[in-house]
Amino acid sequence: MTLSDTWRKLPRPLRIVLGRLPMVIPQMFGVIFVTFMLARLLPGDPALLMLGNMATEESIANLRAQLGLDGTLWQQFAHYMLQVLHGDLGISLFTSNPVATDLMERAPATLELVFYSMLLTVLIAVTVSVVAVVRPRGVADYFSRVYGLAAGAIPDFWVGLLLIFLFFSTLGIAAAPFGRIDPLVTPPPAVTGFYTFDSLIAGDLSAFRSSAGRLVLPVITLTIVNAGALMKMTKTTFAEIWRSDFIRHQRASGLPSRWLVRNALRNSLPPIITLVGFLVGFLLGAAVLVETIFSWGGLGQYAVQAVTYSDYPALQGFVLVAAVFILVVYLVVDILYELADPRIET
Amino acid sequence: MMKTLADFPAFVLRRPAALLGLALLLVQAAAILFAPLLATHSPIEANPLASLQPPSAEHWLGTDVSGMDIYSRIIFATRINLLISVIAVAVAFVIGVPVGLVVGYRRGWASTLVMRIFDFIQSFPVFVLGMALVSVMGQEIWNVAIVLAILFTPIFARLVRAEALSLRDRPFIAAARCSGATDAAIMFRHILPNALGSSIVQVSISIGMAILLTAGLSFIGAGVRMPIPEWGLMVSTGSQQMILGIWWVALFPGLAIVFSVLSFALMADAARDYLDPRGERSR
Numbered sequence: 001m002t003l004s005d006t007w008r009k010l011p012r013p014l015r016i017v018l019g020r021l022p023m024v025i026p027q028m029f030g031v032i033f034v035t036f037m038l039a040r041l042l043p044g045d046p047a048l049l050m051l052g053n054m055a056t057e058e059s060i061a062n063l064r065a066q067l068g069l070d071g072t073l074w075q076q077f078a079h080y081m082l083q084v085l086h087g088d089l090g091i092s093l094f095t096s097n098p099v100a101t102d103l104m105e106r107a108p109a110t111l112e113l114v115f116y117s118m119l120l121t122v123l124i125a126v127t128v129s130v131v132a133v134v135r136p137r138g139v140a141d142y143f144s145r146v147y148g149l150a151a152g153a154i155p156d157f158w159v160g161l162l163l164i165f166l167f168f169s170t171l172g173i174a175a176a177p178f179g180r181i182d183p184l185v186t187p188p189p190a191v192t193g194f195y196t197f198d199s200l201i202a203g204d205l206s207a208f209r210s211s212a213g214r215l216v217l218p219v220i221t222l223t224i225v226n227a228g229a230l231m232k233m234t235k236t237t238f239a240e241i242w243r244s245d246f247i248r249h250q251r252a253s254g255l256p257s258r259w260l261v262r263n264a265l266r267n268s269l270p271p272i273i274t275l276v277g278f279l280v281g282f283l284l285g286a287a288v289l290v291e292t293i294f295s296w297g298g299l300g301q302y303a304v305q306a307v308t309y310s311d312y313p314a315l316q317g318f319v320l321v322a323a324v325f326i327l328v329v330y331l332v333v334d335i336l337y338e339l340a341d342p343r344i345e346t
Numbered sequence: 347m348m349k350t351l352a353d354f355p356a357f358v359l360r361r362p363a364a365l366l367g368l369a370l371l372l373v374q375a376a377a378i379l380f381a382p383l384l385a386t387h388s389p390i391e392a393n394p395l396a397s398l399q400p401p402s403a404e405h406w407l408g409t410d411v412s413g414m415d416i417y418s419r420i421i422f423a424t425r426i427n428l429l430i431s432v433i434a435v436a437v438a439f440v441i442g443v444p445v446g447l448v449v450g451y452r453r454g455w456a457s458t459l460v461m462r463i464f465d466f467i468q469s470f471p472v473f474v475l476g477m478a479l480v481s482v483m484g485q486e487i488w489n490v491a492i493v494l495a496i497l498f499t500p501i502f503a504r505l506v507r508a509e510a511l512s513l514r515d516r517p518f519i520a521a522a523r524c525s526g527a528t529d530a531a532i533m534f535r536h537i538l539p540n541a542l543g544s545s546i547v548q549v550s551i552s553i554g555m556a557i558l559l560t561a562g563l564s565f566i567g568a569g570v571r572m573p574i575p576e577w578g579l580m581v582s583t584g585s586q587q588m589i590l591g592i593w594w595v596a597l598f599p600g601l602a603i604v605f606s607v608l609s610f611a612l613m614a615d616a617a618r619d620y621l622d623p624r625g626e627r628s629r
Contacts, residue, residue: 030466034475041482149363149615153607155558157565158581158600161588169591177589285473289562293585303474304566307481319478323470330469 016338024331031323036080039316040073084320090313094305099317102302107321108193109180109298110291114283115194116215117222122276124223125230130261133239144231151228157289160221164293167217175213177294182210218294222286226279233275237268270341277333281326357620367612370605377424387415389422390573398587401594408594410583414573416595420602423575427606430487430570431556434494435549441495442502443538443545449503450510450541451533461507464500472497476559477568490569494556501552502545509541543621550614554607561603577603 007015083089089099131140160177167174180195181187188198188207195211241247241264250260284300291300299318306314358364377384386406393413401408407417449457467475479493513519514537522536561578563569565585570576572583577599584595 026462027465027469030462031469034466034470038478038482041479149611150604150608153554153558153604153611155561155565155578155581155600155603157562157578157585158596158603161581161585161596161600165588165591165593169589281471282473285471288473288477289565292566303477304568307477307566307568310481312482315478315481319470319474322474326471327469 013339016335020331020334024327027327031320031327032081032084033077035316035320036077038319039312089317089320092311092314094309094311094314099314102314103299103317103321106298106302109296110287110300112194112196113218113287113296113298114280116219117226117283118276118280120219120223121226121230121279125227126234129231129235129238130265132235133242134261144235148228148232151225154225156221156225156286157293159224160218160290160293163217163221174217177217179295179297180211180214181207185210218290218296221290222283225286226283230275230279234268234272237271238264241267270337273333273336273340277329280329284322284325354620358616361616363612364616367609367616370609371613374424374428374606374609377421378428381422381425385418385421387418389419389575398592407598410595411587416598419575419580420599423577423580426487426570426574426576427557427560430491430560431553434491434556435498435552437495438498438552439502439545439549442499443506446503446506447510447533447538447541450507451514451537464503468500473559473562476563477566480563481568485568485571487570490560490563494559498552501548505544505548506541509544510537513537513540547614547618547621550610550617554610557603557607
């Protein structure tokens, strides 16, 4: 039995995963290389920068050796790559902790924010665009047209501020924009890292109420900015399929419209999946701004702090982690895309 | 079939959305050209005695925490924001288009390498890489423009490459080659004019994106610095007051961003519909 026969005998989902997985290696290599070059762009000597002007010749030489800065460019890159692969992202100049530890601590806050924002974005975008297509010239159709155009033009940080002004300062109905949970409420013991999940696991309703309340405004902010793009594209894709022959045939055969929508939606899934993956990357960038406004204490705020205090190891670590996260998301998206579209040969 | 540029104004005038975009663009052009005449105060002069005043006859849109006139700053900021964005996109266009053309026309290891480098750049979230690059290179206006140009170049290269790939095997290219045209002539005289459509639309989209990115970078302190008038920076100075109920400091510069980005988005839509041979599909 030849290799290709064995390959073909594997179940399709496994073939898809195995086919896509090796592409991660050069991508990782590229991401690490760009992050490495980022530090090389710094004007001056990083060792001198870290030790300050009072450093002696000897201590600079020592730190250079320790940081792997004394070799050729390629040796330095190899040194950096080895460090990264061992999970060593350097020491933050501002917090004095290993950057990897700092990032791990803050990641759940950002992920929780991104998770709920994505959920709400997909829910709203898909619902509105389906209704807009099924009932043309209705309220949803009109709304999605205006909103689709305007949403791309609104800066996320500005929306966040307006929401704070309206719902916290003026109406007083929203939770305070200072962090993930009320300072008087003890955060739930960490299981998943998501406060909303952990508080439910611990059965702590007041912690759940507080953390869920704090999520409302930042999640709405990110959704308002993101839903437009997804809505626009879902509408185009869904409309095309809604007019296609097989849906027309199903309608002629007397299938209830609920089924028609479901079948049409099932067929517009692949491009939606791709855009959702792309939006996760966009959300991560947007989270930097939104976290700053809501003092969220996640990766984004850590990155802004790194920018403010010229904490380059922390910044470099954040960029790397963000890029690796995106790579993983794209990997999952590509796999889901192929799973959702049975016409793709594997 | 190439449509001529001369028909575009008439096309714009027939569409209300495009007309709105054009009107907003003209307002911005006026703000850039006549900023000293339109402004009522100096855009960078602090006045501690007039700190945080609400909109009034003296200060039309109020003042910020250091007493600077918000209306005058918004007017002058148009220069900074559009200067950065237009230069960044122009540089990205001038570099990206020829690179995409060559990479699409000539296949080989060098082309593959260039595309891989673009892949690497694009595998980072745009805002995250922009933030890191600007803070590493130093937070100055020119560095913001350079960073945006680096981020946008792959977009143009990719668009032109895709077009060039589909054009290079067409009969009219073979005909040009048979009649003795050199590679350079084929690329720039025959392929380029037919490959530019999507890039031209992208120019307008990218300027809008650049305005948003510049504003976002300045907002977190990784872009333009005080007291330079820049919309994102102005929103940032008002962000603390917003919680206290002082809304005018952050509201108005944010509106300026929305209108500016919207004008470029509307023009992009108009250009897309104009160049799309299938007609006004989005209607």
